[in-house]
Every structure is written in structure tokens, then in C-alpha cells.
Amino acid sequence: MIDAAMATVPKIRIRGLHKSFGEKVVLDGIDLDVQEGTSFVIIGGSGSGKSVLLRCILGLIEPDGGSIEIGGKDIVTASSRERSEMIGEIGMLFQNGALFDSLSVWENVAFGLLAPGKRERADRHPRLNRVEARKRAGEILMQVGLDPSVGDLSPAELSGGMQKRVGLARAIADQPEILFFDEPTTGLDPIMGAVIDGLIVDCVKRLGSTAIAITHDMASAQRIGDEAAMLYRGRLVWQGKASSLMDSGNEMVDQFTHGRREGPITMELRR
Amino acid sequence: MSAAVGIIRRIGRFVISAVEHAGGIALFAAEGLSNLVRPPYYLRVFGKAFFDTGFLSLPVVALTALFSGGVIALQSWTGFSQYHAQSAIANIVVLSVTRELGPVLAGLMVAGRVGAAMAAEIGTMRVTDQIDALTTLRTNPMKYLVTPRLVAGMVALPLLVVVADILGVAGGFTVAVVKLGFSPTSYITSTINSLKAEDVTVGLVKAGVFGFLIALMGCYYGYKSRGGAQGVGASTTSAVVSASILLLAFDYLLTDLFFAQ
Numbered sequence: 001m002i003d004a005a006m007a008t009v010p011k012i013r014i015r016g017l018h019k020s021f022g023e024k025v026v027l028d029g030i031d032l033d034v035q036e037g038t039s040f041v042i043i044g045g046s047g048s049g050k051s052v053l054l055r056c057i058l059g060l061i062e063p064d065g066g067s068i069e070i071g072g073k074d075i076v077t078a079s080s081r082e083r084s085e086m087i088g089e090i091g092m093l094f095q096n097g098a099l100f101d102s103l104s105v106w107e108n109v110a111f112g113l114l115a116p117g118k119r120e121r122a123d124r125h126p127r128l129n130r131v132e133a134r135k136r137a138g139e140i141l142m143q144v145g146l147d148p149s150v151g152d153l154s155p156a157e158l159s160g161g162m163q164k165r166v167g168l169a170r171a172i173a174d175q176p177e178i179l180f181f182d183e184p185t186t187g188l189d190p191i192m193g194a195v196i197d198g199l200i201v202d203c204v205k206r207l208g209s210t211a212i213a214i215t216h217d218m219a220s221a222q223r224i225g226d227e228a229a230m231l232y233r234g235r236l237v238w239q240g241k242a243s244s245l246m247d248s249g250n251e252m253v254d255q256f257t258h259g260r261r262e263g264p265i266t267m268e269l270r271r
Numbered sequence: 272m273s274a275a276v277g278i279i280r281r282i283g284r285f286v287i288s289a290v291e292h293a294g295g296i297a298l299f300a301a302e303g304l305s306n307l308v309r310p311p312y313y314l315r316v317f318g319k320a321f322f323d324t325g326f327l328s329l330p331v332v333a334l335t336a337l338f339s340g341g342v343i344a345l346q347s348w349t350g351f352s353q354y355h356a357q358s359a360i361a362n363i364v365v366l367s368v369t370r371e372l373g374p375v376l377a378g379l380m381v382a383g384r385v386g387a388a389m390a391a392e393i394g395t396m397r398v399t400d401q402i403d404a405l406t407t408l409r410t411n412p413m414k415y416l417v418t419p420r421l422v423a424g425m426v427a428l429p430l431l432v433v434v435a436d437i438l439g440v441a442g443g444f445t446v447a448v449v450k451l452g453f454s455p456t457s458y459i460t461s462t463i464n465s466l467k468a469e470d471v472t473v474g475l476v477k478a479g480v481f482g483f484l485i486a487l488m489g490c491y492y493g494y495k496s497r498g499g500a501q502g503v504g505a506s507t508t509s510a511v512v513s514a515s516i517l518l519l520a521f522d523y524l525l526t527d528l529f530f531a532q
Contacts, residue, residue: 094404101401170404
């Protein structure tokens with residue numbers, strides 16, 4: 001009975017999320033449930049609030065109102081220590097990789113494994129020393145299709161696609177329960193985009209993680225996602241199966257996915 | 272009437288903004304320092320910041336001190352020879368270098384070199400999401416980026432000033448002996464007689480304060496960077512300018528505190 005009840009509790013539950021910057025309303029009452037083990041894709045145009053939503057869930061931006069529950073705990077009202085622990089369960093692949101320039105590739109990948117704040121868990125690798133972490137980083141680099149020798153390079157020596165792979169390796173290194181992907185294929189050629197998507201799907205399945213990806217690349221959205229939603233002017237205007245994105249029956253989604261100029265979505269005048 | 276109200280409003284806005292800004296810097300400094308008693312400590316980051324601030328600044332500080340010591344000897348000779356007081360040159364050189372020129376010139380050189388580098392590095396990390404990435408990897412950015420640099424500044428600058436003091440005096444000695452015809456023995460004797468432990472100590476205290484201010488401005492403006500490359504450039508400029516002004520203002524305050532009778 002309890003198990004059945006637990007199974008219905010979403011891994012991430014968002015209710016009435018609001019965020020404004022000055023007079024600009026970016027998130028206007030978002031309600032969203034992401035079930036455990038689901039790969040959820042949020043699509044939407046530039047400036048629609050996708051990144052702000054992700055950063056609110058990560059605790060990097062303080063929302064003006066609403067709740068964000070991760071595993072049943074509200075990150076908005078959590079103490080800074082609890083929040084830090086909750087964020088520790090999330091791996092994040094940033095849009096531009098956000099690799100630390102001053103560290104080598106292997107130090108980037110192993111950063112979370114060497115972090116003094118690492119929480120010990122029986123089903124994860126314990127906190128490692130530098131020699132062990134170097135070896136483990138090599139193994140993780142192989143999982144994302146990179147030779148362990150890449151670990152000795154600096155991030156500046158890598159191509160855009162390799163940087164994304166290293167960013168992915170860093171995100172999955174500590175086997176997080178939740179994975180976030182911010183525009184994972186932006187700036188990549190279509191083949192490399194497909195390779196990164198494939199790696200993301202493999203990693204999510206292998207770790208059994210719950211994933212949220214934000215993108216405006218429709219091919220990527222369909223490859224990565226089980227479920228999808230569209231964000232427009234701070235509201236979720238559609239939610240359904242990612243496989244039905246191209247024939248959703250929703251005018252806004254159809255206009256967006258097919259890239260039509262005419263339709264209900266209009267360009268906002270910037271002030 | 273309306274023009275006067277407009278001016279008063281502008282002044283009010285400026286004052287409020289300045290107070291807000293100063294408060295922001297004070298809170299930032301307090302958080303950075305409070306991490307000294309709150310582990311974890313990032314010794315590797317401290318080591319790198321100490322190496323960058325201290326060791327890599329040695330050539331520029333050394334050359335500045337050497338030439339400044341020489342210039343003081345020359346200028347004092349020009350002035351004092353009119354009153355047949357050339358014997359005071361060694362005294363003037365050692366006093367100026369240990370009390371003022373050592374800490375101030377080393378501080379200004381380090382502000383230009385290290386303060387700018389700190390602001391640019393942390394600013395770039397801010398605008399490329401690297402600081403957010405630290406947070407997602409269970410690492411407090413203030414503890415990881417700011418506290419080690421503040422400590423490195425406070426420790427490295429006094430050590431640089433010791434070098435600056437020695438080379439400043441050496442510069443004065445070289446000019447006095449080679450160019451002005453002083454006897455090496457009498458110049459050294461005068462220097463030793465004029466050298467006071469209090470002057471050196473106060474110079475080193477000043478250096479510690481200056482090192483903290485330089486690192487604080489570099490970290491603060493870098494951490495608050497916004498808006499890409501242009502924002503990072505503006506932060507770097509603000510860090511160097513504000514560190515230099517604060518350094519000179521605190522130099523006056525500390526001189527007044529320690530030496531005013």
C-alpha cells in the first residue's frame with residue numbers, strides 16, 4: 001500500500017511557480033510533475049523561460065512564488081544545507097559545457113568525486129583520493145566515448161563536441177538521481193548532436209535517473225524524451241508524449257515544431 | 272524649483288547607490304572571511320593563488336622597488352645638498368621605503384597585475400556558468416574561489432614587501448655609492464642606524480591590509496560580473512581602480528593611526 005503511494009509521488013513536482021525580473025514575467029504559474037525514471041523534455045523559443053525554470057529547480061535562482069519538490073522535499077523552503085544536499089543529487093550538463101578552465105579534463109570530470117562536501121552513499125563510489133579519482137575519471141570518459149588520455153588535456157584544447165562529452169561525463173560521474181540538460185545539442189553539427197543525444201539516452205538508462213532536458217532542437221527532443229511540454233510566455237501550453245511532438249494537434253506546438261512564421265506564437269516586442 | 276528637486280533626487284540616488292554598494296562589499300568580505308572558521312578548506316586553490324600573487328609578482332615588484340630606491344636617493348641628494356645635509360640620504364631612503372614606498376608600490380603593482388587577473392578569471396567563470404557549475408557539484412563558490420584568494424593576498428603581499436624593502440634600500444645604496452660618490456661603509460652604517468623595527472612592522476601590516484583589499488576588489492567585481500566579455504572587462508577595470516584608490520585611502524588611515532603623534 002505504502003509502495004503504491006510512493007510510486008505515484010513524482011520525483012519532481014512543481015506547483016504555481018512564479019518568477020519575474022523587474023516588470024518582465026518569466027515564469028507565470030508553472031505546474032509540472034516529472035515521474036521517477038522519466039526523461040522529460042521542455043521545448044520553447046528563446047526567452048520563453050526554459051533556462052530560468054531549470055535554474056529555479058536547481059536552486060540557482062530564487063522563485064517569487066510556488067513550490068518545487070524534489071523527492072517530496074520543497075527546495076524553495078529548504079535550509080541552505082538541505083538545499084545543498086538536494087542539489088547534490090542533481091547532475092547538470094550546461095549549455096556551453098561550463099568546464100573549469102583552470103583544471104585539466106580529468107579534474108573536471110572527477111570534481112564532484114573529490115569535493116569535500118560529497119555525501120557518502122552505499123550505492124555510490126565513496127569519496128576518492130586523487131589517484132583513484134584520476135582512474136575513475138578515465139573510466140567515465142570511456143563511457144562517453146573519449147579516450148582516457150584526453151583527461152590530461154585542458155578544456156581549451158577540446159572541440160565543442162568533446163567539451164559537451166566532458167560536461168556529460170562530469171554530470172554523470174557521481175551517479176546522480178536526477179540529470180538536467182540545458183540545450184545539449186546547441187552549437188553542434190547534426191551528427192555530433194545525434195551522438196550526444198545517444199550518449200544522454202544511454203547514461204540516463206544506465207543510471208536509472210530522472211532527466212529534464214530543455215531544447216529547441218526538435219530532433220534532439222524526440223531522441224531524448226519520453227514526455228514533453230512546451231513553454232510559452234512563462235506558461236506550459238502543452239504537455240504530452242515526446243513522440244507526438246510533430247503531430248500534437250496543438251496549434252502553438254505545431255507552429256513551433258514545424259518552424260512556421262504564421263500562427264498563434266508572435267514575436268514579442270523587446271522593451 | 273523642479274531643477275533643484277531633480278538635482279537633489281540625483282544626489283539622493285547616488286548616495287543610496289553608494290551605500291548599497293559599500294554594504295554589498297562589506298557583506299561579501301564578511302562572508303569570505305567567515306569561511307576561515309568554516310571548513311572545508313581548499314589548500315590547492317590557496318597554493319595556486321599564493322603562487323600567482325606572491326611568486327609571479329616578484330619581478331615587477333623587485334624592479335619597481337629597486338628603481339624607486341634609486342630615484343629617492345637621487346632626488347634627496349638634489350634637495351639636501353643645498354643645505355649640506357647629504358648624510359641624511361640613507362636615512363630618507365630607508366624611512367621612505369620601509370614606511371611607504373615598499374608597501375604602496377608593491378600594492379599598486381599587485382593591484383594592476385593580480386587584482387585584474389582575479390577579476391577577469393572569476394568574471395569569466397561567472398558569465399560562462401562555471402560558478403553555477405560549482406554549486407551543482409556541492410561546492411560553495413565563496414569558499415572555493417574567494418576565501419583562498421583573500422588569504423593568499425593577505426599572506427603574499429607582506430612577503431613581497433620584505434623583498435621590496437630590501438631591494439628599495441639596495442637601489443638607494445647603488446645610486447648613492449656608484450653615482451653620488453658615497454662611501455659604502457658609511458652609507459650602510461647610516462642605513463642600519465636609521466632602520467627601525469617599528470617602521471618595517473607597520474609597513475608589513477599595511478601590506479597585509481593592502482593584499483586583502485586587492486584580493487577583495489578582484490573577487491568582488493569578478494563575482495558580480497554580468498553580460499559577457501564587456502561585463503568582464505568593466506569588472507576588471509573597476510577592480511583595479513577601486514583597489515588602487517582604497518589602497519591609498521587606507522595607507523593614509525594606517526599612517527595616521529600608527530605614526531601621527
